[in-house]
Amino acid sequence: MNKKYKCAIIGYGYMGEIRHKVIDELEYAEISIICETDPIKINRVHDVKVVADYVEVLESDVDVVFVCTPNHLIPELTMKCLQKGKHVFAEKPPGRTLDDIQSMIDVEKKNPASKLMFGFNHRFHPGMMRAKSIVDSASMGRIIALRGLYGKSGGNNFKKSWRNDINISGGGILLDQGIHMLDLFNYFLGGFNSVKSFLSNFQWNFDVEDNAVVVLKNEDGQVAMLHSSATFWKHMFQLDIILEYGYLKLEGLLSKTGSYGRETLIIGRRQFEDESEAVGNPSEETIYFDKDLSWDLEIKQFFDCIIKNKPVIECNSEDAYNAMKLVELSYQNSDFSTYQKEKI
Amino acid sequence: MERAIVHNDLKKEKIQPPLLMEKYFKLLKADIKFFFQKDLLFEVLCPVTGEKEVSKKFSKMGMQYNVSLNHANIYLSPRPSIQKLKEFYIQSEARKYWLSEIWPETKDIRKEKIILPQLYWAQGFISQYFQNQEITMAEYYPNHWGYKDIAKEVFHQAKYLLVEPLFDPENSNVLSNSLNIYEKVSKGSLDAVFLFEALDRITDPIELLNKASESLKPGGLCFITSLLSSGFEVQILGENSEIFVPPERMNILSFEGMNELIASVGNFEIIEYSTPGVFDIPNVLDSLNGLENYSFFRYIFNIRQDSEIINSFQDYLQMNRLGTFARLTLRKKVLNSN
Numbered sequence A: 001m002n003k004k005y006k007c008a009i010i011g012y013g014y015m016g017e018i019r020h021k022v023i024d025e026l027e028y029a030e031i032s033i034i035c036e037t038d039p040i041k042i043n044r045v046h047d048v049k050v051v052a053d054y055v056e057v058l059e060s061d062v063d064v065v066f067v068c069t070p071n072h073l074i075p076e077l078t079m080k081c082l083q084k085g086k087h088v089f090a091e092k093p094p095g096r097t098l099d100d101i102q103s104m105i106d107v108e109k110k111n112p113a114s115k116l117m118f119g120f121n122h123r124f125h126p127g128m129m130r131a132k133s134i135v136d137s138a139s140m141g142r143i144i145a146l147r148g149l150y151g152k153s154g155g156n157n158f159k160k161s162w163r164n165d166i167n168i169s170g171g172g173i174l175l176d177q178g179i180h181m182l183d184l185f186n187y188f189l190g191g192f193n194s195v196k197s198f199l200s201n202f203q204w205n206f207d208v209e210d211n212a213v214v215v216l217k218n219e220d221g222q223v224a225m226l227h228s229s230a231t232f233w234k235h236m237f238q239l240d241i242i243l244e245y246g247y248l249k250l251e252g253l254l255s256k257t258g259s260y261g262r263e264t265l266i267i268g269r270r271q272f273e274d275e276s277e278a279v280g281n282p283s284e285e286t287i288y289f290d291k292d293l294s295w296d297l298e299i300k301q302f303f304d305c306i307i308k309n310k311p312v313i314e315c316n317s318e319d320a321y322n323a324m325k326l327v328e329l330s331y332q333n334s335d336f337s338t339y340q341k342e343k344i
Numbered sequence B: 001m002e003r004a005i006v007h008n009d010l011k012k013e014k015i016q017p018p019l020l021m022e023k024y025f026k027l028l029k030a031d032i033k034f035f036f037q038k039d040l041l042f043e044v045l046c047p048v049t050g051e052k053e054v055s056k057k058f059s060k061m062g063m064q065y066n067v068s069l070n071h072a073n074i075y076l077s078p079r080p081s082i083q084k085l086k087e088f089y090i091q092s093e094a095r096k097y098w099l100s101e102i103w104p105e106t107k108d109i110r111k112e113k114i115i116l117p118q119l120y121w122a123q124g125f126i127s128q129y130f131q132n133q134e135i136t137m138a139e140y141y142p143n144h145w146g147y148k149d150i151a152k153e154v155f156h157q158a159k160y161l162l163v164e165p166l167f168d169p170e171n172s173n174v175l176s177n178s179l180n181i182y183e184k185v186s187k188g189s190l191d192a193v194f195l196f197e198a199l200d201r202i203t204d205p206i207e208l209l210n211k212a213s214e215s216l217k218p219g220g221l222c223f224i225t226s227l228l229s230s231g232f233e234v235q236i237l238g239e240n241s242e243i244f245v246p247p248e249r250m251n252i253l254s255f256e257g258m259n260e261l262i263a264s265v266g267n268f269e270i271i272e273y274s275t276p277g278v279f280d281i282p283n284v285l286d287s288l289n290g291l292e293n294y295s296f297f298r299y300i301f302n303i304r305q306d307s308e309i310i311n312s313f314q315d316y317l318q319m320n321r322l323g324t325f326a327r328l329t330l331r332k333k334v335l336n337s338n
Helices: A014-024 A054-059 A071-083 A098-110 A126-137 A173-189 A294-307 A317-332 A336-343 B018-035 B082-091 B093-129 B146-151 B205-215 B232-240 B255-265 B280-290 B295-304 B307-319
Strands: A005-010 A029-035 A049-051 A064-067 A087-090 A116-118 A143-153 A194-200 A211-217 A223-229 A231-243 A246-251 A263-269 A284-289 B003-006 B054-060 B063-068 B074-076 B136-140 B159-163 B190-196 B216-227 B268-274 B325-332
Touching: A005 A014, A005 A054, A014 A029, A014 A064, A014 A294, A029 A054, A049 A054, A054 A071, A064 A071, A071 A087, A071 A098, A087 A294, A098 A317, A116 A294, A116 A317, A126 A173, A126 A231, A126 A246, A126 A263, A126 A284, A126 B093, A143 A173, A173 A211, A173 A223, A173 A231, A173 A317, A194 A317, A211 A317, B003 B307, B018 B082, B018 B093, B082 B093, B093 B146, B093 B190, B093 B216, B093 B325, B136 B146, B136 B205, B146 B159, B190 B205, B205 B216, B205 B255, B232 B280, B255 B268, B255 B325, B280 B295, B280 B307, B295 B307
Parallel strands: A005 A029, A005 A064, A029 A049, A064 A087, A087 A116, A143 A223, B003 B268, B136 B159, B136 B190, B190 B216
Antiparallel strands: A143 A231, A194 A211, A211 A223, A231 A246, A246 A263, A263 A284, A284 B003, B054 B063, B063 B074, B216 B325, B268 B325
16 A cells, blocks of 8 residues: 545534544544635644635545535535546535435446545444444344434534525534434444424524424334434433333444533343243443544545445445435424424 | 442352361362372462562461452462362362362253353443454363353354363263363464453462463453452451462462553553442341451441342442452453554
């Protein structure tokens, strides 16, 4: 492996910085251009060429582009990079609408030499990987149901954040954060054909939802439920996987600040067949994880596809489309979408 | 490095029925006298640090334990050669009694509470790290066939080998030709290795871990269970702890000693290091009244008698890797990987 891949980052916010750190650790890749216009963010860049116009990235000799911009810019930038023969890693959500991701897929198909991956890094969290491996081993039987809670409390600039401007973000907490959980639902159950939802902006009265409750069911009768919220008043991540012979409970997420709590996986095995004798409190095993390799693993997997010219299997455009489809159906099936359309 | 807290309602008397154990220990004492005569034993240095200095010595069933100055590893010295140890495991009346009486009597509860949970523990990692489940795994120095026999219920597509078993296959209750017994395995041929208390019972733990490492493919997994001298029970009860049963407990390393053992082999990454045992408090409770200077524990365990305190204390020990029973998952490093 002699080639060193030249990379660019468009958008040097929170995610851009994370991607930069990960790439700096790789022997086979380096950041050669960063595209950013905000002087405060530019000040955080050292020893890398900074440009203000993304066209300079398109015209450069970089092999790989990381699109880390707000949602409304992701589709156009991704498509232009693909058309220029660049490999693209784009943050989630994949644009603002299902049409956005469909447009990106259309361009991807016309440029098959370029790899395209999306940043659904939750699949690579250590607790999630262990849970998936336990589910895949079939030792606890088939999944009956999934239950997810994912939410946060607004920060200092919450009211001014672009995430709450529907023209930039395309949606609220469901599109911003809940999409991760919907992607995980798809990851574990492979898709849904029925989606019911309630969305509300009860607390903040923004143009975008601050709470979303989504209930899903697939053709096999497996069900899932998500509460995505910007008003939990604490950062919270929880995914319960209910199986035939027990349950898995993922709580907390390893993160830079640790604000989602310790990442744990609780494994409980069903003990009783006869409900009348059930104590309902089986012995549990709780695994504590202390190293978040999710950012590294997803980027390494992306480069592995580039280097070995393999198709992107995980977090590819199809996964992004499927997650986006659940978001879109959730918006369509709630009266909140009409309210939003009137605001745009 | 991961750690786990395990809640398990396992009771010691269920896996070690007192009447059967009484007879077992009686036979064991006689066997030790017969098989391990003093002139056939060898003085050894600490099997991990190689140091000569000891902080303490004590005797159990006629054999001597040393406590190393650094790390407080506890080890039998003098000890038998590996050949003599194998002779003991195959021929001793105590081991025959354990396999013919205690194992059948306790098999079901051991299967449900110990063996299956440990195999499921390994399965979680194996399923994560290997796409193909048709893997080859080996258990080194098993002193019974229970794990091998039950593993087929968990690892349907895997090949499970026994390497240098410390029991006579002809006396097992499974067909000996189905045991897949090997004297040694070729280098780089295994996906997973099990050392179920094997480091505790073997004469040279560094040699064993090196063997395990050599036999694994890059990225292969090594699952270890072991007792630790740094655990609560040993720290409180000292030599009065019932875990000191020679020769089965040949090496009882501390938390730090285990780390040094793994570091000495050099090519393993520790993925999980937990002390998920549940016997520390019950074992200490059994002996607490005979101890001086432990009024605090007598108060919280005997006077308060609050199950919440006991449970949370056990959780505390597990959470902070202060329990006596340990489990570890190691992964053989893959060279030149990013």
